[in-house]
Amino acid sequence: MASKYDGLARIIIQNVGGKDNVASVEHCMTRLRFELKDESKANTEMLKNTDGIVNVISSGGQYQVIIGNHVGQVYQALVEKGRFEKQADDEETGKQGKKGLLNAFVGTISGIFVPVIGLLCACGMIKGVLVLLSTFGVLSATDGTYIILSAIGDCIFYFFPVFIGYTAAKKFKVNEFIGLAIGTSMIYPTLISLMSGDAINVLFSGTALESNVYLTFLKIPVILNNYTSTVIPVILAVWFASKVERFSKKVVPNVIKSFGVPLLTLVIAVPITFMVIGPVATWISGLIGMLVSTLYQLSPIVFGAFVGGFWQVFVMFGIHQGLIPIVINNLATMKYDTIFAATATASFTQVAILLAIMIRTKNKRLKTTSFSAFFSSLFGITEPAIYGVTLPLKTPFIISCITSAVGGGLAMFLGVKFYNMGGQGIFAFPTYVNPNGNALHDILMVVIAMAVAMVLAFILMLIFFKDKAEASTATAGVDLNPTNAELASPLGSTQTPSSDSPIVLGSPIAGRIVPLSEVKDEAFSQGYMGNGIAIEPTEGKIVAPADGILTSLYPTGHAMGITTDSGLELLIHVGKDTVKLKGKYFKVHVKQGDAIKKGQLLGEFEIDSIINAGYSTLTPFIVTNNNDYEQFAVTDQALVGTGDIIITLNKY
Structure with missing residues (x-):
């Protein structure tokens, strides 16, 4: 059955080195986790610049492609297109001996636990809710409803x-x-x-x-x-x-x-x-439980501050998966855990920071991206917030780590413990229900820790937030007239702009200017790929917007990445799902790695043929590292020709 993610799945397969280069692939809440036979065959930059992919990282012996909330659907399409059910033996991959002990351990643990995490969380939530229902007298342990639900909750654990x-x-x-x-x-x-x-x-x-x-x-x-x-x-x-x-x-x-x-x-x-x-x-198992308990007893506050403060860093590199068996072992041997309890505030500090950014920013695109990531973070999925907002802006990410450390240390000071595997974010509260004592005590304490961490994160973000200019409205004070002496010289000319000089980009395509927010692909419209603009082509030619290097070129010719001489990283992506045309109606005049000059013809495409085939030609033009610039202005012209200045940037 066809899926709307089939095109993305094909792109991923091709750019991880082909299906023969894949030793195994699994997925967790937000990312695809590959073990590749030869990671050097992967085209990381192409994947990072592909719509639908938030980021790509290599960690723990795994090649991780971060997708977001719809990773399950992408994984299904990937498995179907790549036929990954049968995977190569370790001897065939040649990887096990090259990973190193830590990477091998994390990769092994991820492969074992990731497939059951969803079920584990679901059953844990049922157990927590049952304790609450029993505490409030809604159900008794002898009720048939209680017994059947208890069987569901206990099945995976027993x-x-x-x-x-x-x-x-x-x-x-x-x-x-x-x-x-x-x-x-x-x-x-x-x-x-x-x-x-x-x-x-x-x-x-x-x-x-x-x-x-x-x-x-x-x-x-x-x-x-x-x-x-x-x-x-x-x-x-x-x-x-x-x-x-x-x-x-x-x-x-x-x-x-x-x-x-x-x-x-x-x-x-x-x-x-x-x-x-x-x-x-x-x-x-007993020794591990004793070790964690001993570290906790030595200084609960330091223990909580360390785990809470670094948790988002662990998540970024995927090494948090290596802690799952320790947590489950603690639940089995001690009937509670303190590691996950110390991370209780991490996703909620992101929520508070995103809320502060939405209040302070006048940048509509940043506000939209923050709004989307806000709801994901409420449910414990923080990758869109980390990669889409806080990490690129740097200061918000640092604040989130500091306040998560405060929250983790406070949670341990208040004696918070984790009693069941369960959901994340707002769905995590049943995991703090104590089945053998005061059922609500730990929930109340964790709410206090969360409230303190969130208020602190919110206030610090309001104080230290520095807004970024809105791409479509920040033209005030910036001359976009090509005859202006400061802007008229080509970006790649021998005159090197000073740190105070604006950097300009010519239009790679002639056509009608469209706000990026109107692109029907959230990877572009919500700013996940970076800031920029879209162009509805009137002429099927792609020219270089500045001097630089063609750092990536998709084989079908519909997408290309450029690194300019001044360090800008650009993405030109003709149409939506045009990868499915497999290069038909596209002609490329350059090859990856070529040095290019502003105005040079890079490729051509047949507008009418592409539209008649059922595809849009609306072309996003993105600066993927725009967070290095404090001012990002686009032209207010409705129509532009190739080479017309359409984007102006100033460095911090």
Whole structure:
């Protein structure tokens, strides 16, 4: 079935080096997470300049393409077009040995947990709401409604080894059903029931590792643990099983491989899991919980300030995914967590800052972008705010980190704890419902911490905000007349503009000027790609707006990126979805990497043919690094010819 994101999916596939360069791809709340065989084959600049993509970063061994709230739809189109269901083995990718320990760890954890995060949050919210309903007497634990909803809420947590067994198997490239079998065996009811009886022996008596023995396997003592809700044991067990399966494939005859490989793998992996991997992993889990608890006890305020203050930085680089198993482990071992509790205010400081910007700015495009990101941040999705507003403006991002640190430290001072996985932003409140005490205490405390952090962020933003001129109305005091002596010389001439001299750009296309806000693509209309203007062409020619380098050129000829001699980064994008024409009706006269001169013919396109094919030719002309300039003015002329000055900028 065709999707409106098919074109974007094709662009992404082509610019990550083609589908053969993709070892694996997953997605989280806002971004596509690729593992590429050779990252040097990816065209990062082209992706960054593609409408529909907020940003591209490489972190944690992953190549991350940030999409926004509709990442799920883009992912579905991507999987369909690239047929990524079957992925290469680690040996084929050649990546595992090159990532480094931290990157390999984050990449592995992301691959295992990202697929279940949505379900995990949904079930956690149900659990939190049930506690509130029980506290207020709306439902009792014996009501049928309560029991059924409780079954939904508890399903993933009780059977967590089963879910993780499946996703870990996919990540470690082992038969998924073997992963499921290992997970189910670890929570087999008969084995769990044995722990309620008398122990037949005690191992490591008198030490921190003292453990009861309830049964033996081939006369070898087995230390039983309750593995429901646990994380680390099943991950290590499936990793071990992946090694056993590869060995099994080599030694089992082809005639019985279909059942012989799973048989040999399970007969070896499951007993080893119960005798060695499970107990060791349980001890490791306990130590991790003790370490987090110890750091918290040393100084709750410092702990909260550090985690809260750096959380948005963690999110930017995607390394926050590496903390998820620690949080889940804390919930399993301690029944609460302080890491996520310390991040409670992070998205809300962004909300306060965006609100302050909307109040202070006269820039309609910045106001529109902030408004859209405001609502995303309310729901805990902060990437549009970070990449679209606060990070490019620098000061707002610094303020958000500082106030999030204050909020995190205050939350820990007030004793806030996190009791269930759940939603983000305003949907996170059920996660602070204490099921074993005062249900509302932590919610009240976290609201206090949020309020303090938000008020502080709002006030600081009002004080330190420096507005940016509106592109369509900031022409006052700026002479856009081409005969003006200051502006008449070409940008790439031998005369280098001083820091006080305005920089001018000629129109790359002849046509009718259209405000960028009228482009029917929010990546452009809401300023995600940068500031600029749109042109409805009257002539199918593209000329260089300034001297510089053609840094990117899409193969179909409909989009190109230019870096001018003065450092401006420009994007010219002819039409919407014209990539689907696959170069038809476009002719390119230059190649990527060429030095170009202002007014030079770069390409041509057939306006009537493109329109008759059902596509718009409205062309956004964007300065993607416009945040380096305090004044951004566009011409008030309705019609322009190629080379006419249409944009003027002044540096800070």
